[in-house]
Amino acid sequence: MSKQDITYGTQKRHMGMRAAKTLSNTAVYIILAVISVIWLIPFVFIVLESFRCECHYQVGYIIPQKWGFTNYIELFQNTDFPKWYLNTFIIALFTAAIQTIIVLCMSYTLSRFRFKMRKALMQFMLILGFFPGMLTMIILYRVLKDIGLTQEHAVPGLILVYVASSGMGYYVSKGFFDTIPKSLDEAARIDGATRAQVLFRIILPLAKPIVIYTILTAFMAPWGDFVFAKYISFGASAGMNVAVGLNGFLSLDQIMNKYTLFCAGGVVVAIPVVILFMCLQRYYVEGVTGGAVKG
Amino acid sequence: MKRILAIALSLVMVLALVACGGGKKSELAGTYDIKVWCAENIVDLTKQQIEDFNKNNEFGITFNATVEPVGEGDAATQMIVDVDAGGDIFCFAQDQFARLVQAGALSKLGVEAGKNVKESNDADAVAAATMGEDLYAYPMTADNGFFMYYDKSVIPEEHIDSLEDILADCEAAGKYFAFETNTSAWYIASWFFATGCKSEWTTDADGNFTAVNDTFDSDAGIIACKGMKKLLDSPANLSSSDGAAFAKNAAVVVTGTWAFTGIKEILGDNMGAADLPSFTVDGQSYHLGSFKGFKLMGVKPQDDANKGAALHKLAQYLTSEQGQLERFNAVAWGPSNTAALAKDEVQANTAIAAVVAQGQYATPQGQIHGSWWNIAKVIGDDVAAANDDAGLKEALDNYKAKIDALFGMTGYIFVGAWNGWDNADMSVKMEDNNGVLTITLDVPESDFMGGRIVTAGTWDTDLGFAQVTEGADLLNAEAAGDDNNIVFLAAGNYTVTCDTTAKTITIVKN
Incomplete structure (x- = not known):
């Protein structure tokens, strides 16, 4: 066998490996493409429907025959949607702010302080967290109704509901705080910093990803909540959030006139969440995994 | 202090004079804050009607009304959850009536109001609002039943009386026949009523169910299942009652008047509406039945007796001949008021005409146990899965066993x-x-x-x-x-x- 042949042989073997790799890659990509198409179709469908102007009811085709913004215009002019949107935005904003503060304080305390019943408290909250929140719905409704925070005044009521149990969601951020060396705290304390100063000056700047993660999750939750919002707004349009309000468009007497408006509403609802997500995306991944490494 | 007292006293006197001097003004006179729940498409109309009432009523009643769009289905569910927070006046479909009476969400009509309602409304509509001996609600529409919309370009006029012909036309044109058979007991019952089956429920005065006479599980029931199977086995079968199905290749949709405007928009001049067709089993023909249902308007019990009475006056006004005609003109809801129903413009509406035509085959929807809807809705799927008569019989036996269990009919x-x-x-x-x-x-x-x-x-x-x-x-x-x-x-x-x-x-x- 000449030298050339050997080279040729090796080359052939290389080609084979590359081909196999290409083949497996192709297969993987095809599977991924199929999955992503399946996953994306509903979203694309909703966006297309929202721009369809020829009629308001569901049709048997996907691509609109007439494009335009009439659904969006009608949504904002002829329905209570702006009110619902504002409600949800206010709820999300307040929830995000208050919940973030509570969660961070809670995590910091449980991570850095040692006090009696600390372990017991953590376990108690863990067990409490196993119960589905829906169980408390009836009693919460009664309480809120008695203090007058239902129906038209559902917005503060809902903020209260979302924020009330937020202290229990400390796990991920506590895990993250635990990864920050304690010696940093100690150094700051020796230099005369108070506990609060340690949290705000030392820990928080280091824990930026987790702060952002907490804000994001707290901000996003109210946009999709339906069950609580439905009960607490109890038929009063002025107190509804987007999910409850838009759901009304799907009722028997409205769906034929409001279906495309519903889709337009869905798109508008997605916008703030998408923007926020895009801006803060890189922190988000860090935040979620950060706590897990050494949690 | 004395001066204030004097002023207060003289004010009282003046007020007393006004109250006496008003002559026509009754003890109901006053301004009331109320909340009204109705379907979204009549919100504006209802606001207008309440304003008209404020202007024209002889009792000196002024309502400061908030009208919220809470559809009929939702209203009843919400009312049952919390009567206190519910609308003072609300609209609902009659199938919720028994539950609402049980929940204490409806106040009884006075003798005079009851007499008025009985005289001016369809007798079945009155029965739908009656529990024991008493009326608890005001009939608002008599169109809450289903019939058939069809595409005239696919189904020729001479075929609309026969299920077999319609199915053949649909199959030939590659179109669907939409009939909600796999999710809705309301529509499924149509086939059983066709063969004379019954499901009659008895309640006591408190709205508790005491007995049932249900003959779905019978030879006639088997015939009904065979008829249903003709549709279910056809490639044209589509389980839907959504008017928009016409935009998705349907040639026939069995649904009700609420879909009228939408379907008219889709089919235009090709829209036809008629009573349901007949099906043939073993050489005998059976005309599909239906539920004849009503929408009702209820008044929530009030702490303030005057407010309660004033609300009843408003409800009477809203469901009067004029009120129902206004609603017909605005959204084409079929009146339950006999005088309103007799008007030419009402009779000329195709959908209302179809409801009326189907009316002679329809069973008035009496009080039905809330669980029935879930028990009966599986029949469609069970029938589709059955391969022979024994399978059909088994489906009906299952149904019957569940009905019996409702009354503790075991052992x-x-x-x-x-x-x-x-x-x-x-x-x-x-x-x-x-x-x-x-x-x-x-x-x-x-x-x-x-x-x-x-x-x-x-x-x-x-x-x-x-x-x-x-x-x-x-x-x-x-x-x-x-x-x-x-x-x-x-x-x-x-x-x-x-x-x-x-x-x-x-x-x-x-």
């Missing part, structure tokens, strides 16, 4: 002459003690003092005269017959004990 009963041979009568239930059944009962004098031990709700038994081991001398052996009946020789009080494992029966005269 054995000693049915016979003493209870009028009513096999659903749980007062003759035998006490079950680990398979040993006992009952003590009075047997009154009659020609045939017979009976048998059966599973509640059925006639199935293998426990009768032949199994009697003790006390056979008290019985008439000759009268037992092929049915193995237990026939007493004389009237009196007896204790019957039956061991279901050993299959022995002991009878003792007390």
